[in-house]
Amino acid sequence: MPEGDALYRFAEKVRRPLLGKVILAARSHGPGPVPAVEKIVGQAVTEVRSTGKNLLISFDNGLALRGHLRMYGTWHVYRPGDPWTKPEREARLVLEVDDAVVVNFSAPVIELIEQRSLGYHVPISNLGPDLLDDAFDLDEAVRRMRHPSRELLTIGDAVMDQRAVAGIGNIWKHECLFHARINPWRRVSELTDDELRLIFGKAQALLRASVGKENALGLTRRPTMYAYMRGGQPCRRCRTRLRAVPQGVDIRHTAWCPKCQPVVEGQLEPPRSRISRPLSVEQQETTQRRSGPH
Numbered sequence: 001m002p003e004g005d006a007l008y009r010f011a012e013k014v015r016r017p018l019l020g021k022v023i024l025a026a027r028s029h030g031p032g033p034v035p036a037v038e039k040i041v042g043q044a045v046t047e048v049r050s051t052g053k054n055l056l057i058s059f060d061n062g063l064a065l066r067g068h069l070r071m072y073g074t075w076h077v078y079r080p081g082d083p084w085t086k087p088e089r090e091a092r093l094v095l096e097v098d099d100a101v102v103v104n105f106s107a108p109v110i111e112l113i114e115q116r117s118l119g120y121h122v123p124i125s126n127l128g129p130d131l132l133d134d135a136f137d138l139d140e141a142v143r144r145m146r147h148p149s150r151e152l153l154t155i156g157d158a159v160m161d162q163r164a165v166a167g168i169g170n171i172w173k174h175e176c177l178f179h180a181r182i183n184p185w186r187r188v189s190e191l192t193d194d195e196l197r198l199i200f201g202k203a204q205a206l207l208r209a210s211v212g213k214e215n216a217l218g219l220t221r222r223p224t225m226y227a228y229m230r231g232g233q234p235c236r237r238c239r240t241r242l243r244a245v246p247q248g249v250d251i252r253h254t255a256w257c258p259k260c261q262p263v264v265e266g267q268l269e270p271p272r273s274r275i276s277r278p279l280s281v282e283q284q285e286t287t288q289r290r291s292g293p294h
């Protein structure tokens with residue numbers, strides 16, 4: 001599933017050909033509700049940005065397109081007349097300007113909204129602080145994570161709740177908890193504010209590194225994976241074999257190092273793992289998909 005850093009890169013890619021340009025033609029196809037894209041033909045693009053896992057394209061008549069990719073959606077940019085690398089039937093949105101064609105494939109959510117309503121539009125307005133925002137509000141993220149509805153969730157599940165903090169999916173869940181040395185099965189109520197700050201701080205640094213921004217880990221390239229998809233393999237730091245068991249709403253495998261991310265006294269014990277050898281990519285990535293906008 002594309003996470004905050006992937007959306008940030010998509011925004012850069014789509015901004016380049018579209019910003020300041022007039023939309024000459026626009027088409028949208030199902031499945032799912034089709035936005036009235038004829039309303040943006042003849043309009044100039046005033047802004048392209050990502051927020052959490054959403055991409056927003058704004059136009060000078062006050063409208064904005066919101067795209068959410070969930071598992072399989074993607075954005076491509078072509079020159080007019082060039083062949084596409086994905087089938088046309090998978091195109092959900094096509095925007096044409098004088099020298100480029102921007103195509104969204106397979107996004108479950110493409111909608112046209114008024115910019116002035118963004119502050120009330122629930123998929124956007126209820127997002128927690130965005131980790132890739134230069135003005136990321138760490139205290140607000142901690143405050144939101146402390147909401148009573150999250151108290152009994154394991155941190156491995158809660159850290160992906162976009163209403164608490166925006167931008168973390170399954171990849172960065174694994175990595176921020178590894179770098180913070182926090183066991184993914186600890187409940188939110190068992191963590192101190194300092195531990196939550198540490199987790200979000202690592203997540204912010206990893207996401208920023210992933211898009212080439214200056215970061216607290218001092219990384220100058222895309223971070224190496226220490227836990228994601230590494231169940232059953234030796235820890236890159238201590239050589240202990242990583243454990244992995246299904247966790248949370250998505251029931252995807254969560255991997256962690258039992259030595260670097262130890263169970264602490266009083267913690268709920270992680271479920272017993274039956275893993276004695278590395279898991280396949282399919283086993284680790286997904287067994288069930290989450291649905292509904294978030």
Ligand SMILES: [Zn+2]
Nearest residue numbers: 235238257260
């Ligand atoms: Zn380790």
